Amino acid sequence: METQSEEQAVTKPADSGGEGGPPQVAGAQAARPEDRMTLLLRLRAQTKQQLLEYKSMVDASKDFHFQIRFYEFDDEHKIEELENEVEEAKTAFEMKKLALDRMQLSTALKKHLEKVDIKTSVLMDNMKQILNLNKLIMKSQQETWDLEEKLLDVRKKRLQLKQASERKLLEIQTEKNKQKDDLDSMENSDKIKAIQQNLETEIQITTVIQHVFQNLILGSKVNWAEDPALKETVLQLEKNLTMI
Amino acid sequence: MSALRPLDKLPGLNTATILLVGTEDALLQQLADSMLKADCTSELKVHLARSLPLPCSVNRPRIDLIVFVVNLHSKLSLQSVEESLCHLDAAFFLGKVAFLATGAGRDSHCSIHRNTVVKLAHTYRSPLLFCDLEIEDFRAAMAQRLVRLLQICAGHVPGVSALNLLSLMRGSENPSLEDL
Numbered sequence: 001m002e003t004q005s006e007e008q009a010v011t012k013p014a015d016s017g018g019e020g021g022p023p024q025v026a027g028a029q030a031a032r033p034e035d036r037m038t039l040l041l042r043l044r045a046q047t048k049q050q051l052l053e054y055k056s057m058v059d060a061s062k063d064f065h066f067q068i069r070f071y072e073f074d075d076e077h078k079i080e081e082l083e084n085e086v087e088e089a090k091t092a093f094e095m096k097k098l099a100l101d102r103m104q105l106s107t108a109l110k111k112h113l114e115k116v117d118i119k120t121s122v123l124m125d126n127m128k129q130i131l132n133l134n135k136l137i138m139k140s141q142q143e144t145w146d147l148e149e150k151l152l153d154v155r156k157k158r159l160q161l162k163q164a165s166e167r168k169l170l171e172i173q174t175e176k177n178k179q180k181d182d183l184d185s186m187e188n189s190d191k192i193k194a195i196q197q198n199l200e201t202e203i204q205i206t207t208v209i210q211h212v213f214q215n216l217i218l219g220s221k222v223n224w225a226e227d228p229a230l231k232e233t234v235l236q237l238e239k240n241l242t243m244i
Numbered sequence: 245m246s247a248l249r250p251l252d253k254l255p256g257l258n259t260a261t262i263l264l265v266g267t268e269d270a271l272l273q274q275l276a277d278s279m280l281k282a283d284c285t286s287e288l289k290v291h292l293a294r295s296l297p298l299p300c301s302v303n304r305p306r307i308d309l310i311v312f313v314v315n316l317h318s319k320l321s322l323q324s325v326e327e328s329l330c331h332l333d334a335a336f337f338l339g340k341v342a343f344l345a346t347g348a349g350r351d352s353h354c355s356i357h358r359n360t361v362v363k364l365a366h367t368y369r370s371p372l373l374f375c376d377l378e379i380e381d382f383r384a385a386m387a388q389r390l391v392r393l394l395q396i397c398a399g400h401v402p403g404v405s406a407l408n409l410l411s412l413m414r415g416s417e418n419p420s421l422e423d424l
Contacts, residue, residue: 083414
């Protein structure tokens with residue numbers, strides 16, 4: 001097992017400047033204390049951070065629940081819960097930091113205002129400018145609100161008009177349908193049928209009479225083409241009454 | 245050999261150690277060189293390995309960051325990475341592990357789908373970086389990123405811890421995971 005994987009190590013000393021190793025040039029004596037100070041401060045910050053990390057791991061492992069939870073990685077849901085907990089802790093910390101900063105800022109501001117002459121301070125000019133801008137903002141916001149109200153009213157009216165026109169069209173349609181139904185029913189009613197029967201009978205009688213007259217005139221062997229009145233009468237008799 | 249644990253040794257002063265694990269030796273070597281050339285105020289130590297577990301005979305400093313390099317062109321690299329992941333202590337995955345997928349530029353040569361690595365990174369809750377290690381400029385940029393990552397994981401940056409960074413990086417990744 002130990003020979004299975006190879007390992008190589010490559011290292012690099014820290015980069016240029018007097019920071020990494022012991023100082024080599026005697027002429028840079030004046031700059032050295034500065035570099036050493038920065039190096040020391042940096043190392044101090046590093047060690048602090050590393051100490052914090054180790055401390056937090058120690059504290060976490062002391063917690064019995066941590067030991068158990070740490071190895072239950074099969075459940076996706078649990079992992080997400082833990083991640084959410086971390087996020088919540090972070091945001092809570094940020095909120096607290098913000099609140100603290102605000103409190104510090106307000107006390108510093110108070111102290112500053114107590115010391116400084118109020119009329120000439122740049123701070124007061126800034127505050128006045130802020131107040132003016134705020135008034136302007138509120139005014140434009142009010143205008144926006146009014147315009148939006150108007151827009152809303154117009155839209156409401158449009159909607160109402162649309163609904164009214166819809167109703168009217170519906171009424172028209174129902175009326176038309178009723179008329180059609182009436183017409184259909186009328187056509188099928190018995191009265192119409194009786195009238196139609198009578199009409200047919202009358203037409204037949206008149207046709208017969210027409211034929212009788214025609215035959216009468218033809219049978220009398222009169223030359224009907226000569227007399228215009230007679231001609232007109234004969235032609236009129238030829239009219240087919242069923243077409244009327 | 246037992247699993248690698250993140251905090252079992254004391255850190256060296258001003259030293260940060262990164263372990264690059266992957267089957268492509270040439271790429272790892274090039275990446276290591278780029279990282280050493282990068283601008284950094286702490287001392288860097290780069291260890292390369294083909295797979296875990298590491299031989300315990302070697303005396304090595306505390307490892308601050310492990311980067312698993314997966315070549316999207318070869319299924320073997322993914323397999324070896326998956327096998328190596330079992331030899332890591334779970335405490336490492338609190339921000340000290342990252343995945344680096346290379347070779348995504350040449351789509352025709354890719355035998356591993358991008359979603360496979362994305363799912364792998366999601367399972368282990370670690371950040372996934374994409375980089376074409378064969379191209380000089382991308383490699384240099386990625387080396388710079390890895391150096392910054394390493395500094396934070398080694399505790400050299402006050403105010404940011406590895407876990408903090410992990411949740412910060414997660415915020416930008418989540419939109420792509422919705423596609424899965």
